[in-house]
Amino acid sequence: xxxxxxxxxxSATNLWTMIFAVFAVLGAVCWVLQLTRGLQMTNxxxxxxxxxxxxxxxxxxxxxxxxxxxxxxxYLFKLEEFKPYTRIAxxxxxxxxxxxxxxxxxxDIGNPERVWLFITSGNWTSPMFWDFIxxxxxxxxxxxxxxxxxxxxxxxIEEKGVKGIAVVAFVAGxxxxxxxxxxxxxxxRPLWSTPAQPLSFLIAALVAALAVLMILSHILNxxxxxxxxxxxxxxxxxxxxxxxxxxxxxxxxEILIGLYPGSGxxxxxxxxxxxxxxxxxxxxxxxxxVTAIVLLAKQGTLPKVGLLLGGAxxxxxxxxxxxxxxxxxxxxxxxxxxxxxxxYGETTGPYVPSLLEIGLSLGIVSLGAxxxxxxxxxxxxxxxxxxxxx
Amino acid sequence: MRYAMAIDLDRCTxxxxxxxxxxxxNNLPDGIFWNRILTAGGKSMDTPSGTFPNxxxxxxxxxxxxxxNPACVKACPVKATYKREEDGIVIQNYxxxxxxxxxxxxCPYASVRQFNWKKPEYAIDxxxxxxxxxxxxxxxxxxxxxxxxRLAQGLKPACIDTCPNRARIFGDIDDPNSEVSxxxxxxxxxxxxxxKGTKPSIFYLT
Numbered sequence: 001x002x003x004x005x006x007x008x009x010x011s012a013t014n015l016w017t018m019i020f021a022v023f024a025v026l027g028a029v030c031w032v033l034q035l036t037r038g039l040q041m042t043n044x045x046x047x048x049x050x051x052x053x054x055x056x057x058x059x060x061x062x063x064x065x066x067x068x069x070x071x072x073x074x075y076l077f078k079l080e081e082f083k084p085y086t087r088i089a090x091x092x093x094x095x096x097x098x099x100x101x102x103x104x105x106x107x108d109i110g111n112p113e114r115v116w117l118f119i120t121s122g123n124w125t126s127p128m129f130w131d132f133i134x135x136x137x138x139x140x141x142x143x144x145x146x147x148x149x150x151x152x153x154x155x156x157i158e159e160k161g162v163k164g165i166a167v168v169a170f171v172a173g174x175x176x177x178x179x180x181x182x183x184x185x186x187x188x189r190p191l192w193s194t195p196a197q198p199l200s201f202l203i204a205a206l207v208a209a210l211a212v213l214m215i216l217s218h219i220l221n222x223x224x225x226x227x228x229x230x231x232x233x234x235x236x237x238x239x240x241x242x243x244x245x246x247x248x249x250x251x252x253x254e255i256l257i258g259l260y261p262g263s264g265x266x267x268x269x270x271x272x273x274x275x276x277x278x279x280x281x282x283x284x285x286x287x288x289x290v291t292a293i294v295l296l297a298k299q300g301t302l303p304k305v306g307l308l309l310g311g312a313x314x315x316x317x318x319x320x321x322x323x324x325x326x327x328x329x330x331x332x333x334x335x336x337x338x339x340x341x342x343x344y345g346e347t348t349g350p351y352v353p354s355l356l357e358i359g360l361s362l363g364i365v366s367l368g369a370x371x372x373x374x375x376x377x378x379x380x381x382x383x384x385x386x387x388x389x390x
Numbered sequence: 391m392r393y394a395m396a397i398d399l400d401r402c403t404x405x406x407x408x409x410x411x412x413x414x415x416n417n418l419p420d421g422i423f424w425n426r427i428l429t430a431g432g433k434s435m436d437t438p439s440g441t442f443p444n445x446x447x448x449x450x451x452x453x454x455x456x457x458x459n460p461a462c463v464k465a466c467p468v469k470a471t472y473k474r475e476e477d478g479i480v481i482q483n484y485x486x487x488x489x490x491x492x493x494x495x496x497c498p499y500a501s502v503r504q505f506n507w508k509k510p511e512y513a514i515d516x517x518x519x520x521x522x523x524x525x526x527x528x529x530x531x532x533x534x535x536x537x538x539x540r541l542a543q544g545l546k547p548a549c550i551d552t553c554p555n556r557a558r559i560f561g562d563i564d565d566p567n568s569e570v571s572x573x574x575x576x577x578x579x580x581x582x583x584x585x586k587g588t589k590p591s592i593f594y595l596t
Contacts, residue, residue: 040508050491109488110528110529115488122469125464128490128492129467129468187586336452339429339432340428341426
């Protein structure tokens, strides 16, 4: 990824560009298959109508929002040591994450050729329409922010020149809670209708962004593009661990509150999740959460990059599982469960994405990485002399 | 004016005639039923609960509830689903549906909204039902229309005319003299998931 050094710059960048491009093409092929044969190519159905694509949307919207916050906070709260890395975070939010999040929605909908209706026939009462507005504004804010940060680095503007956009980016980042409204505003889905969801989405956004930034920083450190001290990486790790602890508390309290009555809508969904068909996903999530917290928090006096990286990767897996479990536990346990006239795919779970869904999702992530890699090559985002503007 | 339907659960024998009539009238693709007969009894359709001879079984026909406060209409990001001002029927516009399935997520009445996961296929080669129905599109959501095409011809929905036990009654609930208003008068009834605040237009008579 983004090996932009003086010596091996071109060949390595080209190699990664090619790898990402191949996966992006694979994703495009999967999409064509899905468009021509219908969403029956996925493992989604009448009960479980949302799956991997929506989880991908949630995670990448989170990364975008978290990146905005990571970029804005050092300028608003005077955290000098993080300022050099805000350009990378802002660009990550500006391009890779937002493009990926938007594409996850595009491939999820059955008729992407009608997406322009969001503009000509948008419904102001729909939280999904709010998400559309939010993602569009993220794109604009991030691009302006990235541009300003580059100009600041080049000494063409003063630091006070980025304060305004930093405030906007900070507020926009906090508003990632709007993403949770898509779920928590639905009376049909009591499991999602809790005040904890907006908080959980905000935490997930920060965790996802911090984890990706930690992984990116390590890769870019190795390539010489940036020079982030291990101490900073460790601080990011500890913050991620703290946030994951809060997420763990939310998960456990929701489970306990749901299970305690011993019957009812929430109980049915949570028992499905904890001891029923969703149990594998649930317990994997718990293990991932605890492991990530331990790896990221327990660093000792000499933090180890390997442990931090491992913790960051597992933290991303935990966030994926939290979102996936949230969807499945509710969708497989609707309010009316009486048996009746059979319709297409009334499965009871668990949901495992089809190969086509996985291929398409890999393609989207690769396209995001491709844009990221190209950006590192073309823009002046790094912190060292090896950073080159091509 | 607001169209409503009363379903007399004491009269329903679970014969599925209304379900089949709906499927034929609207030429529904394979795997899609707008009007389903649920069984409140055993673990599968048409089975009782309990142990012989102490068995019990109750049928619950469920189609779109054409809510006065429809969760699906609020959720649809592009106004593909909307409530008709003139009669309160909740309509799904296939030509505008982007296929995001958010309305299915938002609807509390599981499976009354269904998605064409594949190009519509039919059990027989010739189209059935009324020629006035809107052709089905794949990658879109569809549901009960209260047979708007029949209402336009002065007829009642197909499920109403087909029910052999006259368990279904249809009409304008705002008109106290309508059949449906008369049917619910003096009877106890409930709405499905009334506590969700969607104000359904289906009255289940008990």
